[in-house]
Amino acid sequence: MRPVPFSGSWGTASSVSFQLANESLQKDPPSVDESLSKKEARARQQELVRERVGAIAEAIADKLRCRPEFDRVEAVNGYINLYFPTQKLANEVVFGAIGQGDDFGRGPKQADRVMIEFSQPNTHKEFHVGHSRNAALGNALANITEFAGFETVRANYIGDIGMHVIRCLWCYDAFHQHEEVPKDKRGRWLGDIYAESVRRLDLQEGVVKLLNELSTQDAQFVSAIDKMMKELFEAGVPGEDIAYLLGQIANQRPVVADQILDGETIPKFWPLIGEQLLFELEYIREHGPQEAPPPTSRTATVKGPLPVVTVENTQERYERWQRLGRNIEWWPHVPQWREEVRETFQKWERKDPEFVKLWDETREWSMQEFHRIYDELGITFDVWFYESEVEEEGREIVKELLERGIAEISEGLPVVKIDEKLGLEKETYRTLPILRSDGTTLYSTKDLELTRRKFQDYEIDRSVWVIDVRQSLYFQQIFKIMELWGFEQAEKCFHLGYEIVTLPEGTMSSRAGNAVFYEDVAAALKQRAREIIDEKSPNTSLTEEQKNTIAHDVGVGSLLYSMINRDNHRVITFSLEEALSFDGHAAPYIQYAHARACRILDRVDKLPEGEVIFEDLQSQEIDLIEQIAAFPTEVEKSAFEHKPLVIATYVFELAQKFNDFYADFEKRPILTAPEPQRSMRIALVAATGRTLANGLGLLGVAAPEVM
RNA sequence: GCGCCCGUAGCUCAGUGGAUAGAGCGCUUGCCUCCGGAGUAAGAGGUCACAGGUUCGAAUCCUGUCGGGCGUACCA
Numbered sequence: 001m002r003p004v005p006f007s008g009s010w011g012t013a014s015s016v017s018f019q020l021a022n023e024s025l026q027k028d029p030p031s032v033d034e035s036l037s038k039k040e041a042r043a044r045q046q047e048l049v050r051e052r053v054g055a056i057a058e059a060i061a062d063k064l065r066c067r068p069e070f071d072r073v074e075a076v077n078g079y080i081n082l083y084f085p086t087q088k089l090a091n092e093v094v095f096g097a098i099g100q101g102d103d104f105g106r107g108p109k110q111a112d113r114v115m116i117e118f119s120q121p122n123t124h125k126e127f128h129v130g131h132s133r134n135a136a137l138g139n140a141l142a143n144i145t146e147f148a149g150f151e152t153v154r155a156n157y158i159g160d161i162g163m164h165v166i167r168c169l170w171c172y173d174a175f176h177q178h179e180e181v182p183k184d185k186r187g188r189w190l191g192d193i194y195a196e197s198v199r200r201l202d203l204q205e206g207v208v209k210l211l212n213e214l215s216t217q218d219a220q221f222v223s224a225i226d227k228m229m230k231e232l233f234e235a236g237v238p239g240e241d242i243a244y245l246l247g248q249i250a251n252q253r254p255v256v257a258d259q260i261l262d263g264e265t266i267p268k269f270w271p272l273i274g275e276q277l278l279f280e281l282e283y284i285r286e287h288g289p290q291e292a293p294p295p296t297s298r299t300a301t302v303k304g305p306l307p308v309v310t311v312e313n314t315q316e317r318y319e320r321w322q323r324l325g326r327n328i329e330w331w332p333h334v335p336q337w338r339e340e341v342r343e344t345f346q347k348w349e350r351k352d353p354e355f356v357k358l359w360d361e362t363r364e365w366s367m368q369e370f371h372r373i374y375d376e377l378g379i380t381f382d383v384w385f386y387e388s389e390v391e392e393e394g395r396e397i398v399k400e401l402l403e404r405g406i407a408e409i410s411e412g413l414p415v416v417k418i419d420e421k422l423g424l425e426k427e428t429y430r431t432l433p434i435l436r437s438d439g440t441t442l443y444s445t446k447d448l449e450l451t452r453r454k455f456q457d458y459e460i461d462r463s464v465w466v467i468d469v470r471q472s473l474y475f476q477q478i479f480k481i482m483e484l485w486g487f488e489q490a491e492k493c494f495h496l497g498y499e500i501v502t503l504p505e506g507t508m509s510s511r512a513g514n515a516v517f518y519e520d521v522a523a524a525l526k527q528r529a530r531e532i533i534d535e536k537s538p539n540t541s542l543t544e545e546q547k548n549t550i551a552h553d554v555g556v557g558s559l560l561y562s563m564i565n566r567d568n569h570r571v572i573t574f575s576l577e578e579a580l581s582f583d584g585h586a587a588p589y590i591q592y593a594h595a596r597a598c599r600i601l602d603r604v605d606k607l608p609e610g611e612v613i614f615e616d617l618q619s620q621e622i623d624l625i626e627q628i629a630a631f632p633t634e635v636e637k638s639a640f641e642h643k644p645l646v647i648a649t650y651v652f653e654l655a656q657k658f659n660d661f662y663a664d665f666e667k668r669p670i671l672t673a674p675e676p677q678r679s680m681r682i683a684l685v686a687a688t689g690r691t692l693a694n695g696l697g698l699l700g701v702a703a704p705e706v707m
Numbered sequence: 708g709c710g711c712c713c714g715u716a717g718c719u720c721a722g723u724g725g726a727u728a729g730a731g732c733g734c735u736u737g738c739c740u741c742c743g744g745a746g747u748a749a750g751a752g753g754u755c756a757c758a759g760g761u762u763c764g765a766a767u768c769c770u771g772u773c774g775g776g777c778g779u780a781c782c783a
Contacts, residue, residue, distance in 0.1 A: 536744085600742055665742070
């Protein structure tokens, strides 16, 4: 059964006649020409079904016509359409919505207690728009799950320790500890230091990667290597390094940072690389993309012909050269820095009081920002987990896994060879490291304990992790390891993956330092919303404070909605320009419909009570009632399928239908209509307003009464 | 290599077995002496990536191909 697919009608449709027609043909097959091909036979079958289906539908419709539940029954194209009596059902729906208020759409109490973990920001990094997708999605999912009848525990899991924190604090200690710490936005200040630590510590990696790319994919570069090396030699670079670089690059063999003996070799080489790339760029612009012959050396690692060198890829490499070049003088220091980071990690391991104090203080700077952001987003949590609090117990689990032979030491560190333990031939879950070789904990170490703790300390029946899709394999591994460990609730663990938020120019990450920060986006959205209020709001009596509150609701709501209103499996390419457009399919459209409904009701002395006359309804009125009636089942669907998108789509369609209903003043006046239409339409407006508010509430989007 | 995801209107996306595949943006042409125009009416725009298969019936399920993204042992 499904809704009748005609606008302006309210009912349910059945395609059962098709099945019946088909079955009757199977039981009682007409004489078939054996010579027919399979395809022809099927076409014949289709014809026969078509012939019979009409009569079957008509016969069933006939029997149903006398039933009082339906206003009208018809058989069309083989479908049986059952139309509801609007008077009775419309009153139930509309006054149900008005009477139940905040509870309209709430599902019956469910047995399971569910934990939903979401948001998981890392301290010492800035909260960016990617994080807001997770927060928006998780918050909506938790709201919807709760509303659908499940007791819901909302959990956050703060990444307050791990390699990123250690790197940040190393960088702080080494280069920033005497600087004045800013008064506000200290979380961002830390985030900048973290990004700097990555630039420092990963410099050699980036340089080597670019060099190896050039030697294997840019034949022009390779052919210029003799010339460049000659110049390097003249610049005083030791012969061993010249020989090494020449040998590796000319033969397309990978360069390894440790093999370069003199710390000044690469900084001296760098300007020559840039010159060469610039030369190549000019050459390609003039002569077009360059194809290269395959390498001549027998020891080359590249076998086929080298890829075509284009303006685009050379330009990209040149830009990378520029970025790395800004700090190329760091090159000789990198090994020592990396050693210092390892020592810093050991300070954490032995709980060095001075270090722990610094950690605690800086962590708090980030936490303050997170709390402010959650306040602004209107998101709350019941439970706060911290990575720093599950480390030790996680280590205990690792120890037990090793003792029981589930884990083993491989290549110097504890891992679980999951496929082997499960006896799987095909590579499925692969191998997961569960502790570093130096004894420090990994993300996995902590997640094992977190999973145990969730079930044992919070008495939940089911646990959902809202985390991006790149960690899908990882979570399957964690859950399987828990299963191997004998943790029965492992089968009650679900990873709800969602695709990441990227930028038009590519992936966004705190590591790369190209992230678009939440704070900046939120500020821009609020400002834009405020401008529109000043420009368009007819309500001139609003105070500054009211206007700012509305600007906040609209700006933030708009961001939240855009993050929910897209399937989880789809990548969102974030563009501020698009985010700032409040027209069309966006939160403000829905909020506006709600505000409009509120303003109409403001002009009404007394809401109709009990029952009103729903007769001779226009199609826009019927469509609106039908949409309101669907709310409870949409809530259920959204919760059971873990898809907040269902509600996001629903509220938009409700707003659309309300606008359709409202639009034609000539045909459907509300306040100036004669009775009984006036009461009926007012009740409809009230029910719509209520449903819009409830639906937006589930998404975590505010529903202002004035805009 | 193996695994997961995506491919629907110019663009961004809804639509997981049923009737004529929808919306927003953009484009063209209308609608405020009237309950709020952040709105609304109409028009143009589709081989639902491609090829097979299952089915009375496929954008939807299965298989394969192509194109793109992601993951795949000491990041989280």
